[in-house]
Amino acid sequence: xxxxxxxDVPFLGEYTRDFVLTRYxxxxxxxxxxxxESKIETVLWIDGDIYRxxxxxxxxxxxxxxxxxxxxxxxxxxxxxxxxxxxxxxxxDEDAYLSRxxxxxxxxxxxxxxxxxxxxxxSVLLLGFVESKNQVLGKADSTLVQYIKTRDSLADSxxxxxxxxxxxxxxxxxxxxxxxxxxxxxxxEAVFREIYREEHRLWKNKRRIxxxxxxxxxTILKENGIISDPLESKISRVKELRxxxxxxxxxxxxxxxxxxxxxxxxxxxxxDEAVAGILxxxxxxxxxxxxxxxxxxxxxxxxxxxxxxARRHWKEQHAHAxxxxxxxxxxxxxxxxxxxxxxxxxxxxxTEGVDFDELPDDEDEATTDEILFFETLxxxxxxxxxxLVRRIERDLERANLDRQDFTVLCLQCAxxxxxxETAELLCSTVxxxxxxxxxxxxxxxxxxxxxxxxxxxxxxxxxxVSRDQ
Amino acid sequence: MSQVERFETTEQYLEFVAEEQNRxxxxxxxxxxx
Numbered sequence: 001x002x003x004x005x006x007x008d009v010p011f012l013g014e015y016t017r018d019f020v021l022t023r024y025x026x027x028x029x030x031x032x033x034x035x036x037e038s039k040i041e042t043v044l045w046i047d048g049d050i051y052r053x054x055x056x057x058x059x060x061x062x063x064x065x066x067x068x069x070x071x072x073x074x075x076x077x078x079x080x081x082x083x084x085x086x087x088x089x090x091x092x093d094e095d096a097y098l099s100r101x102x103x104x105x106x107x108x109x110x111x112x113x114x115x116x117x118x119x120x121x122x123s124v125l126l127l128g129f130v131e132s133k134n135q136v137l138g139k140a141d142s143t144l145v146q147y148i149k150t151r152d153s154l155a156d157s158x159x160x161x162x163x164x165x166x167x168x169x170x171x172x173x174x175x176x177x178x179x180x181x182x183x184x185x186x187x188x189e190a191v192f193r194e195i196y197r198e199e200h201r202l203w204k205n206k207r208r209i210x211x212x213x214x215x216x217x218x219t220i221l222k223e224n225g226i227i228s229d230p231l232e233s234k235i236s237r238v239k240e241l242r243x244x245x246x247x248x249x250x251x252x253x254x255x256x257x258x259x260x261x262x263x264x265x266x267x268x269x270x271x272d273e274a275v276a277g278i279l280x281x282x283x284x285x286x287x288x289x290x291x292x293x294x295x296x297x298x299x300x301x302x303x304x305x306x307x308x309x310a311r312r313h314w315k316e317q318h319a320h321a322x323x324x325x326x327x328x329x330x331x332x333x334x335x336x337x338x339x340x341x342x343x344x345x346x347x348x349x350x351t352e353g354v355d356f357d358e359l360p361d362d363e364d365e366a367t368t369d370e371i372l373f374f375e376t377l378x379x380x381x382x383x384x385x386x387x388l389v390r391r392i393e394r395d396l397e398r399a400n401l402d403r404q405d406f407t408v409l410c411l412q413c414a415x416x417x418x419x420x421e422t423a424e425l426l427c428s429t430v431x432x433x434x435x436x437x438x439x440x441x442x443x444x445x446x447x448x449x450x451x452x453x454x455x456x457x458x459x460x461x462x463x464x465v466s467r468d469q
Numbered sequence: 470m471s472q473v474e475r476f477e478t479t480e481q482y483l484e485f486v487a488e489e490q491n492r493x494x495x496x497x498x499x500x501x502x503x
Contacts, residue, residue, distance in 0.1 A: 039501045040486055050476040052485070095473065122473050309478070394477070 005318055005379055017155060018269050020276035021148055022343030024288055024389070034130050036061045036068065044123065046130050048390060053123045063118070068127065071117045076109050077124065081131035083201070088129065090398040091445035098125040143182050147275065150175040151268060158261045172264055173245055179271045180242045183235055186278040187217045193282065193402065194226050214239065225435075227281060231427040234274040241267065277427040283403030287392040288342045289425055291385070294392075295413040298452055300337075302395075306388035307334060313387070314380060324369075324376045330358040331377065338381055342389065348381045400445035408436045409448060412456040 034046040038061035044051040056064055071077050084101050088094050099121075102110060114121040154175055157168050191209050192200035199205050209217070218235065221227040279285050291299060311333060314322035325331055336353035350356075359374070360366050366374070399406040404426070411422040412433070419430045426433070441455040449455065476482035483501055487494040 039503075040497065043482070048477075050479065050482045052472075052474040052476070052482070054472040094475070126473065312478075 005321075005383060017265060019151070019155075020269075020272050021151075021279075023345065024343030025144065025148065025276075025279065025285070034068075034127065036064045044126065046126060047133070051123075051126055053120055053126070056120065056123060059118075067117045067119050071113065071119060071124065071127065072131075074113055074117070076113045077128065078131075080106055080110060080113070080124070081128035084125070084128045084132040086129075086133045087397050087399070087402070089400045089445060090447045091400045095122055095125065098129055143178065143185075144279075147175075147178050147182055150178060151272065154264070154268060158264060162261070164261060164264060168264065172267070175268075176238070176242050176245065176271065179275055180238060182275060183238060183278050184214045184217075186282050186284075187214060187221070187235070188212075190226065190278070190282050191217050191220055193404065195220060195224065225429040225431040228277075228423065228427050228429055231274070231277040231281065234270065234277055238271050238274045280425070281404075281427045283407060286396055286403045286407040287389045289407055290392050290410045291340050291342060291388055293414060293417060293421075293425055294410040295415075295452065298410065298413065299340075302388055302391045303337065303384070304334070305391050306384045307336060309387040309391070310380065310384040314383065321376050322380070324373050325380055328373055330355040336381070336384075340385055340388070342385050345382065347378050350377075350381075395451060399448055401440065401443055401448060405436060405440055405443065406448070408433060409440045409444065409452065409455065412437055412440075413452045 034044055037043055037045055037050075041052070041057040042059050042061045042064055043057065044053060044064075080102065083103065083106060084098055088097060099107065099110070110121050110124060114124045117124075119127075150171065154168065154171055157171065158164075161168060188209055191212075192206075196205050196209070200209070212220075218227065218232060222232055276285075280289065291302070311322075311326075315326075326333060332353045334353075336350065338348040338350045338352075341348060354377070359370060363371070396403050396406055401409060408422065408426065411417050411425060417425075419433050422433045423430045437456060441457055444455060474485065476485065479501070483497050484494060486492070487497040490497075
């Protein structure tokens with residue numbers, strides 16, 4: 001549920017350390033869900049959307065649930081979902097788009113398993129699509145959530161123990177192993193998506209990339225100007241630290257009594273920066289980058305949608321608390337604008353929609369009601385940001401461009417972003433942004449053009465790579 | 470051939486149902502929320 005008030009994520013709050021990964025990254029790691037509902041007729045809820053699949057509408061919901069449970073256990077279904085994409089561009093008919101990814105042999109299998117489980121081929125494709133989205137690493141993979149849990153647990157232990165006891169040392173090494181595994185898999189994904197693109201689906205290419213060493217993958221990304229020097233250094237340092245502690249038992253022992261809490265603290269932040277960077281590079285944090293740095297008109301439009309959705313949700317689920325905001329004369333909920341800060345549990349800087357003249361300047365002079373109003377408003381804005389992410393994620397799924405290409409396009413559409421700034425946000429290079437800009441306009445469908453208006457293009461074409469390079 | 474309709478909000482879905490079944494939208498809303 002995209003609402004922090006409904007969430008139960010106890011291990012995340014405001015950090016005293018400069019951690020980059022926040023509650024937002026955990027949300028991004030939550031799997032897409034589906035359920036069967038039958039209030040008027042039987043429909044599927046997939047990832048927050050309602051799918052009305054005929055002729056399932058007339059089926060008994062329990063029978064449909066049983067059918068889906070049976071389908072999920074079916075190996076043939078797993079094979080189908082493995083071949084499906086994780087996006088559904090609006091430019092294509094969704095059924096045709098999904099089924100076109102199926103090899104010929106699997107089309108017959110699709111018909112067979114749909115009939116076997118009493119479902120339609122289209123519903124099997126939709127469910128396969130959800131499974132496919134859930135298999136994307138860093139989206140629903142539990143490794144990312146696990147990573148944040150171990151990081152927070154370590155930080156908590158350090159604060160409680162006040163020193164580096166053996167348990168903390170062991171947990172730190174385990175955390176480091178988890179982080180390096182996550183980084184390595186995401187690096188492989190960056191090679192898949194940026195170098196091999198559609199051809200990464202070919203089995204021999206998958207095998208080739210999986211057999212490369214981490215250093216070889218990084219070299220490919222570096223030679224092609226995909227990864228920035230700072231991110232490459234951060235990743236290398238994490239790998240060196242991991243190798244030094246894991247490969248040489250004596251050095252691992254050498255942690256005893258010689259590492260102060262500050263050393264572990266610093267390393268936790270360094271590891272976090274490396275993981276966050278590779279998440280940015282692989283498009284996992286696309287919605288955050290767009291929400292915080294995208295073109296004003298586009299983000300504004302999404303904010304209006306998010307405010308409507310959040311308002312509906314709060315009226316239904318948190319009516320009592322919401323009345324403090326809704327009934328206040330000094331706030332116009334529909335016109336609220338603020339500096340977006342995804343994942344933070346702190347206060348937001350409101351730029352429009354609240355008449356602050358009606359509130360005292362000093363918190364000490366505020367009445368209990370005024371304090372409650374302010375706190376509820378902040379909670380509501382955090383909730384809006386969650387709906388905003390969901391709204392942008394929907395566009396990412398509908399775009400003809402893949403996640404990272406759509407992100408580059410959005411960032412370049414924001415007039416305030418230079419090539420250098422876009423590159424820095426993506427943990428990539430100026431050449432990468434320029435090469436993308438050269439092709440994004442003609443790869444875009446009407447959807448991108450309608451959402452973003454005039455697409456950017458170099459006024460004077462810039463050669464993205466010189467001959468010397 | 471099966472048909473698939475996708476709705477981003479409950480309200481969109483309820484409007485579709487009301488129109489397709491030629492029913493009053495408020496009645497459909499009430500039935501859904503009952």
